[in-house]
Amino acid sequence: MNRRSFVKNNVLTATALGMGTGLWARSSGTTAAADKPFNLDYAPHDGMFANSAGKDFLDQIKYMYERGFRSIEDNGMTSRTPEMQTKIGEALAKLGMHMGVFVLPKGGNGANTLATKKQEHIDIFLDGCRKSVETAKRCGGKLTTVVPGDFDRRLPLDIQTANVVEALRKGAAILEPHGIVMVLEPLSDTPDLFLRTSAQTYAICKAVNSPSCKILYDIYHMQKNEGNLITNMGLAWEEIGYVQIGDNPGRKEPTTGEINYKNVFKWLHEKGYKGILGMEHGISQPGKAGEDRLIAAYRESDAFM
Template sequence: MIRFSANLSMLFLEVPELERPAAARRAGFDAVEVQFPYDHEAARWRDALHAAGVELALCNVPAGDLMAGGQGLAAVPGREAAFREAVAQAAKVAQVLRPRNVNVLAGCPGPEHDRERCLDTLAGNLAHAAQVLGDLGMGVVTEAVNTVDRPRYLIDTTRAALDVIDRAGHPNLRIQYDLYHMQIMEGDLIRSLRTHCARIGHIQFADTPGRHEPGTGEIHFPNVFAALDELPYDGFVGAEYVPTGRTEDTLAWMAGRRR
């Protein structure tokens, strides 16, 4: 049976951030994700997670200016030192919060940068993150992101994500497979999940169009979830969507699927 995690950067926004782990637990989740858990002391996050009885499935390495529309850090030549500082910050927090995986966002290098050089930069940075965080017992993942929502995003297909971790050549690297992004970019979700299961470290989902909860768009989630049930995938499947109402009112897709 699938183990679901709730992305607290998008769900349960009705309550303050440090109260969201408890809200997620009451809703039936036994794990959560936080995109960037750096605005509070790590100990406060740790206490909130422990009090709620949930584990942290995933967080991201700080991504510089990416979330504000910039190029990010991980794939931009010349920003390697800033990326290493970001990994050090993530490692410090991860030692306290013990996430299962830490995600590296490739980012959107500008047209002034050669693509091959960007891929080499990303590969080197991924290998560094994989070593540092692997020494602490955490996996490192990177994800393909659709270029409709994020124009110029460097890694935009499953194949591209696999190729860059192959280029990095570190055993502590897998892909994060996001159903929402990959439905937009390539479709054929079930076959892709079956084909690449062994190389997937984390899965996320939202329906499309709209990036809302399952049942609001074109993805047939009952079939996708049934396929995941049959796969030897031992990670979490993260709900990372924009709720169309109160989060608790958008969880019909979880009916009968709580572990």
């Protein structure tokens, strides 16, 4: 699955739902209190507020700031021109906002796999690390998403794990001098993917043994793969470097599925989490009304104090 296409398609093709709820009613106001910063650092992405702020990502970033958000994430940052990367970095710096994750070039899903120890795949990964250093300098980012690829079912699992660890150590050696962290993301998209659980990813991070190799805990994927979210986050806590959001089922904003995000956010706050929470999900309603409801859902879920 192409991660950028997923998010874009979910935003553009969201189906209409009824709006006669208390949540919607609370979203229609524009008081100063509604625009205060959130208790946690939620990060929208490009296109999430295109109906409210226009298609220009820089205008969207300003709108995000006005609505209380203090970070963004942009999976496709490395595919943008260097000039645009610089403009985004400058806009964030001017507003006092932060850059969340961008996906390591050629580092997504089954595009290449590190489990086989094939040199061509390792070279692709390491080249992506080098390119990420340059991208990070321009946009001000310090986090890049890495997915080690698919299983190689011809090899014993422990051998595959050792191959992945060895490759990641080489990547960390490139990133660490620049203070850049690759966050490894276990996914639920397909059972062919090598990384599937937080415990597996925790063990790999411990083996890599670098501050530049941590866990990206995507709550949507982990609800599907392992559940017991708060307990499992607690077990892997010292290796979690980034969190992403999406309700299940549907991968839309909080309050649209089964996850009690208010409790999850409260737990993260009580743990002292100061990092970014990427809003890697679609929107349940179309148009500006859907974007207003999105903000209202985050206001409701963020009201845990």
